[in-house]
Each structure stands twice: as C-alpha cells, then as structure tokens.
Amino acid sequence: MAKIAIIGAGSVGATAAYALIASGLGEEIVLIDVNRAKAEGEALDLGDSTAFTTPVKIYAGDYSDVGNADLIIFAAGANQRPGETRLDLTQRNVAVLKEVAGKLAVHWRGGILLMVTNPVDVLTYVASRLLDLDPRRVLGTGTILDSARFRYALSQYTGVDARNLHAYVIGEHGDTAVLLWSRATVAGIPLEDFCQQRGLKPPDKEQIDQYVRQAAYRIIERKGATYYAIGLGIRRLCEAILKNQHSVLTVTGPVEGTYGYEGVAFSLPTVVGREGRLFTLELPLSSREEEELRRSVDTLLKAQAEVGF
Numbered sequence: 001m002a003k004i005a006i007i008g009a010g011s012v013g014a015t016a017a018y019a020l021i022a023s024g025l026g027e028e029i030v031l032i033d034v035n036r037a038k039a040e041g042e043a044l045d046l047g048d049s050t051a052f053t054t055p056v057k058i059y060a061g062d063y064s065d066v067g068n069a070d071l072i073i074f075a076a077g078a079n080q081r082p083g084e085t086r087l088d089l090t091q092r093n094v095a096v097l098k099e100v101a102g103k104l105a106v107h108w109r110g111g112i113l114l115m116v117t118n119p120v121d122v123l124t125y126v127a128s129r130l131l132d133l134d135p136r137r138v139l140g141t142g143t144i145l146d147s148a149r150f151r152y153a154l155s156q157y158t159g160v161d162a163r164n165l166h167a168y169v170i171g172e173h174g175d176t177a178v179l180l181w182s183r184a185t186v187a188g189i190p191l192e193d194f195c196q197q198r199g200l201k202p203p204d205k206e207q208i209d210q211y212v213r214q215a216a217y218r219i220i221e222r223k224g225a226t227y228y229a230i231g232l233g234i235r236r237l238c239e240a241i242l243k244n245q246h247s248v249l250t251v252t253g254p255v256e257g258t259y260g261y262e263g264v265a266f267s268l269p270t271v272v273g274r275e276g277r278l279f280t281l282e283l284p285l286s287s288r289e290e291e292e293l294r295r296s297v298d299t300l301l302k303a304q305a306e307v308g309f
C-alpha cells in the first residue's frame with residue numbers, strides 16, 4: 001500500500017482525497033497547503049469518513065512528511081475565474097510550482113509526481129525540468145478530462161456506455177485541445193459505421209467539439225470551479241499507477257519524438273503503470289488533426305517560452 005501526498009487541499013485536492021478514500025487507494029494520505037487550517041479541516045472531515053470505507057491514515061502535514069511519499073499529487077495554486085483561460089494562470093502557478101519544487105528537492109526521496117494545476121501541460125514540463133526525476137515519473141492529468149467529456153458526449157449520442165467508446169483528445173488541456181474524430185470507435189466499430197448501422201445521422205461534430213472545449217468555462221461560470229470529474233480522474237490515474245495496470249490514459253508529459261515533437265509536454269494516449277508513463281501511442285492522424293496538433297504544440301511552446309522554459 002502506498003503513501004500519497006496531496007499538495008493543495010482546495011476543491012481539487014480535497015475531492016481527489018475523497019475519491020481515493022472512497023475506493024481504498026493509499027494507506028496514508030498527507031494534505032499540505034499554505035492554508036494550514038484548510039488542510040486540517042479537510043483531513044478531519046475525510047478522517048471521519050474512513051469508518052465507512054477502509055482504514056486510511058489521513059492528516060494535514062508539511063514538507064517534512066513527503067520524504068517517503070510514493071506519489072505526490074500537485075493541485076496547489078490559482079484556479080480560473082470566470083472568463084480566464086488556463087494559460088492566463090501560467091505566471092502565477094509557475095511561481096507556486098517553483099516554490100514547492102524547492103521544498104520537494106530538499107525533502108522528497110522521489111517517486112511519481114502527478115501534476116493537476118493549470119495550465120497542466122506547461123506546469124508538467126516545468127516540473128520535469130526543475131526536479132531531478134526520471135521523465136517517465138513526471139506526468140500530468142492532461143486531457144484525461146477532455147477525453148472523458150468527449151466519451152460522455154458520444155455516449156449520450158450513441159446510447160452506448162462511455163466505457164465502450166474509445167475516443168481520445170490529445171494536445172493541450174485547454175483551448176487548442178485536439179479531438180481525434182478520425183479514431184473514435186464504438187467497441188472497435190468506427191463511429192461513422194456505427195451510426196450508419198444504427199440508422200443515426202452522423203453526430204454534429206461542431207456541437208460536440210464545443211461541448212468538450214467549453215466544458216470548464218461553462219461549469220466555472222455556474223459554480224466557480226470544476227472538481228468532481230477531475231477528482232475521479234485523479235483517482236483513476238492513481239489506480240493505474242499504484243496497481244501497475246498499464247492502462248491507456250491521455251496524460252501529459254515531456255514528449256520524446258512522438259509525431260516529431262520534443263522539448264514540450266502535451267497529452268497523448270499513454271500506457272500508465274507503476275513507473276509512470278511507460279510508453280505513448282502514436283495514432284494515425286487525419287491532415288486536419290495534424291494541423292490542429294501543430295497549433296496546439298505551438299501554443300504550448302510559446303507559453304513555456306514566456307516563463308523561460
């Protein structure tokens with residue numbers, strides 16, 4: 001069983017802890033936050049919930065507690081206000097990351113670092129440069145949420161369980177995300193063939209694209225933050241890592257030549273296990289998807305350069 005440290009006990013960090021506890025992942029969870037009272041309050045509330053689940057040691061701590069953590073989840077920093085893009089958070093959250101990385105360098109003996117804070121691609125790349133870790137062990141939630149939203153929208157349209165829809169979003173977790181329509185299948189049947197078989201019109205791609213791309217803005221406008229879906233997404237990733245499941249998930253991390261790119265982090269379908277990102281899959285892309293990916297990578301390279309990476 002593993003020890004997990006969650007840095008940032010806000011909406012996302014606390015919801016991730018809740019999801020981990022509910023599914024019995026991790027035997028020790030430490031919550032660290034500049035707002036110590038918030039971390040303590042969340043730990044007390046979550047601790048009370050363990051009588052209904054499985055025993056977990058959960059507490060508020062500080063960086064001296066991360067030494068032997070197997071997995072660190074980084075969810076500290078600013079979230080988007082209504083209308084702000086994820087990239088608008090770059091300067092503020094890179095500053096938070098630099099401060100925390102300095103402390104991790106002193107206290108953490110190493111393990112897996114899972115980045116969540118936005119813009120998650122840029123932060124994952126910067127983290128991989130700041131910390132002396134095997135690049136496979138630094139990963140970010142990337143487009144796991146976008147892929148989940150894509151699959152949910154397609155499941156609503158086709159009437160098939162989202163778990164039987166294979167549909168990926170790659171590139172930036174942000175405005176330039178790339179929906180891989182050309183590779184979407186329902187239980188292995190190309191989406192368009194499935195629609196034909198079922199007598200359905202082809203889905204309205206523009207509408208679904210907007211649903212996926214605008215999801216965070218839509219939710220933030222109404223309730224100020226998104227945390228349930230990402231909380232469960234983090235839980236899913238922790239499960240793949242801690243149980244060495246070799247699951248295909250669209251995480252982000254520094255790429256090493258996939259589609260000819262390097263020196264940048266973006267999401268790709270990736271086999272995830274105990275060592276982190278084991279290998280990435282290079283799906284054939286349509287020429288439109290290639291072009292969209294180029295735009296997405298250029299956007300990320302520019303954002304990285306603006307913070308000196």
Ligand SMILES: NC(=O)C1=CN([C@@H]2O[C@H](COP(=O)(O)OP(=O)(O)OC[C@H]3O[C@@H](n4cnc5c(N)ncnc54)[C@H](O)[C@@H]3O)[C@@H](O)[C@H]2O)C=CC1
Nearest residue numbers: 008010011012033034035076077078079116117118225230
């Ligand atoms: N990658 C993804 O798919 C998603 C990413 N996010 C991102 O997650 C991040 C956190 O979002 P929320 O939890 O909603 O924000 P929040 O404001 O509820 O929580 C952030 C927490 O970080 C803490 N914090 C700030 N600076 C810190 C520091 N230097 N050291 C330790 N703790 C510090 C704050 O005290 C606060 O408790 C945001 O950047 C948000 O955009 C949110 C949803 C999905």
Ligand SMILES: CC(=O)C(=O)O
Nearest residue numbers: 086118145215216226
């Ligand atoms: C906030 C964010 O990144 C999301 O919900 O997609």
